Amino acid sequence: MVGVDPDPAKLWPQAAARVTAATGTRGATGGATAHADTRALTAEALVAHCGALLEAVADQCVAAKLQLACFERLGAAGWDALERVAALARQAGLLVIADGKRGDVPTTAQAYAEALFGGGSGPFGAYPGLGADAATLNPLLGRDALEPLVAAAAASGGGCFVLVRTSNPGAAELQDQPATEPLRLRLARLVRELGEPHTQDGLSLVGAVCGATRPDLLGELRKAMPATPFLLPGVGAQGGSAQALRAALSEHPASAIVTASRTIADAWRVLGGDPATAAARAAAQLRSETWP
């Protein structure tokens, strides 16, 4: 399998040259237009590079593994480039593996499933996904987080590759060392250590995601990460209550932030009335419960 990880700073020389020749411009017009030009031109060079790479090696490979981060760095133009490169890979007879190591809670995993595999539908009809033959997935969140992606892979006749033991040197610390304490505490220690050099006035720029659905764990996590800002999802629709979150607070006023999605955006479906008014009420209520 050829790994396709295009780095704008390390493209094959002919890639950028072809774009310059074709467009006769180097995107030096200043301001937001320059940004749009730079991304679009860079994305064109990415496609030229990847196309030439695939053409050179396709007969030695069964698949192309497209590194999503390398396209994401160019925003919308990058995602467009990704789809064009995926099409080039298919034309060359290769399977397409989307390597983004995606992983999130079940409702969000379903969105990734649409993005990577077969798309979905909305008020204007069906929209397509990337149509990948397989995708790489991060299992940290657990079984329920992976299931929607496995199901989407199965439904589209594709597959997935779940991280088990990654190739980077730092993999050993979490993936190899046996430990009797729960993983969440090992992660807490890592987060605390990563944040120590970046701490000011008792608050670090390295924060932690700690679910509001388990408020009983928050005191222990706060003790393990005294200067770490906590992002607390799961209030409301996922079951957590705002008052139970006091244990997550440290002395610093910005030590914890509660986040709510469906509780706010879907409040009108529960409370009735106009969506904006219901959302404003739900947000105000959550705020007063959390910070009375």
Next chain:
Amino acid sequence: MVGVDPDPAKLWPQAAARVTAATGTRGATGGATAHADTRALTAEALVAHCGALLEAVADQCVAAKLQLACFERLGAAGWDALERVAALARQAGLLVIADGKRGDVPTTAQAYAEALFGGGSGPFGAYPGLGADAATLNPLLGRDALEPLVAAAAASGGGCFVLVRTSNPGAAELQDQPATEPLRLRLARLVRELGEPHTQDGLSLVGAVCGATRPDLLGELRKAMPATPFLLPGVGAQGGSAQALRAALSEHPASAIVTASRTIADAWRVLGGDPATAAARAAAQLRSETWP
């Protein structure tokens, strides 16, 4: 913090209505054009929905957490919508948190850092990133994988939130249960179990990523996941050798696939000559080493 997780199937009614009124079309023209229309129209509705949501609740919040998956499901049009919603959030005085739970090996983490924070540069100059104030990160790959993202956050005056204990019910299995065996074996068991209902002729559609940089672990991992296809990164530039990978094979001919990126794409920088010729040579060599 308001979580912004727009679901095309559950937008505020006025969102889709505004788009229909503005464009006078419902994108029913068939074929590839219909797909482009559908994504573009759906993305417009997403922006309208998110804009209305932010306007309703901004005075109750300090930040907006944008769920990247919800935009990614609409491809390039979705990423464009993401950037417009981020701008709306900033105009409303909110901080922007990019929630994609990104995590990858160090070189790739650097690409995510460019995408989420301050961008980078290439043959046509500097390109911008999303400019998020913070991003959510998945720590499973370890410390070295997080460091480029922490550094980029620091450099841009922002921060990050690393998963420690997630809010979904399935989080307990991996994050709470103490276990003496290494995490990679617990993940292997999860992968094997997830794949069992999707196994045919001794091969499952649920595969595993196992680094070629630790060939000594492959025998044990193969024993733990007998019907799991292995994706083996890290050959060459990351240090692994192809011959050492035999232990990853099972009886099924498709049980393992070796992937190489820089070894192939950058072969010309080592071997000299024209990039395509060098790449083809490197790919052929890797293939003959792996499958003699």
